[in-house]
Amino acid sequence: MKEFGYQRVHDVPGAVALLGADPDARFLGGGTNLVDLMKTGVERPARLVDVRELPLDDIESTPDGGLRIGATVTNSDLAAHPEVRRSYPALSQAVLAGASGQLRNMATVGGNLLQRTRCGYFADVTKPCNKRAPGSGCPAIEGEHHNHAILGAGDHCVAVHPSDMGVGLAAFDAVVHYETADGPGELPFSEFYLPVGDTPHLETALPAGALITGVSLPPAQVAAHSRYRKVRERASYAFAIGSVAAALDVSDGVVREVRLAFGAVASRPWRARRAEEVLTGAPADAETFAAAADAELAAARPLPHNAYKVDLMRNLVVAELTRLTEEVAR
Incomplete structure (x- = not known):
C-alpha cells in the first residue's frame, strides 16, 4: 500500500480547502470501499x-414534508430512522439489504x-479496465460478466453500480447536495451519475x-407504500444480481401513481421511467405489470452470460407490484 497522509477535519470549508490544495487527496467517510x-x-x-x-450526521424533516439526510449519517442510522421507515420504507429496506451490520x-x-x-477486472490492477485505466479495454465483455x-x-464498460441505497434514492427523486470552494450546489439524482x-x-x-x-428527498405520498426486493446469489452479505424499489398508489383497481427503480442492471x-409511463392510469393487474416491465427491458442488451437478468427483472417487477396491490386491497 502506498504511504499516505491523514488529516481529520471539523468544518466543511476546511475540508473543501484541503482537497482543493491537494488533487491527490481523497475524502474518507467510513472507508468501507475506499480502504479496500x-x-x-x-x-x-x-x-x-x-x-x-x-456536522453532517442529522436526518431532518424539511418544511415541505420531505427529508434532508446528512452525508455522514451512517447506513445503520438511516435505515433505523423512524421517519425514513414511515415515509420511505423501500429506502430503509434497501439499506438493510446492503452489506453486513458491521459495515452499515x-x-x-x-x-x-x-x-x-x-x-x-476493475479490482485487479494486473488486468485491463477502462474504468480504472482509460483506453486499456474491457475484458468483461468477452470474459466473466454474469x-x-x-x-x-x-463497448467500453459493462460494470454495474453496487449500491442498494442508491436504488431507493433513484425511485424517490432524491437530490444530492454538495459544497465546493465556489459555494454550495446540488444535482438531481437522475443527473448525478454520468x-x-x-x-x-x-x-x-x-x-x-x-x-x-x-x-434530500422531496415529499411523496406514494413513497409510504413502497418495497425493496433484492435477489442475490447467497442469503446474506452479497451484492445484488437484480433488485427493484417499487412504490404504488392504486384506486378502484387503477394505478394512480407509481415509482420504479432497478439495481444491479x-x-x-x-429509474424505470418507461415502465412508469405504461403503468400510470392502467389496470393494476399482472398483465399490466408484465407489459410495463417488458417496455422498460426492451432496451436491454444482455451479454451471453447475463441474459437471465431480463427474465429476473421482469419477474421481480410483477411480483413486487402484485404484492403492493394486494396490500392496498387488505
Missing part, C-alpha cells in the same frame, strides 16, 4: 481527509453514493473537489 481499493492498489491517494466528524455501522450516505463497482449490465452499457459512453472512468457529475454534504441505479 487502497489495499489492492486501485486507489492511491496521497492524503486522506477524514470527514466523519463534520461504518458506511456513510455520502460514501455509499461514491462507491466504485465490484467488477473483478453479474454485469444489461441496460445503458456499451452515462458510460466512452469515458467510464468519469462516474459522477460532481465538480472537481466537491464534498457531498447531504441528500446498469452502471447507475436505473
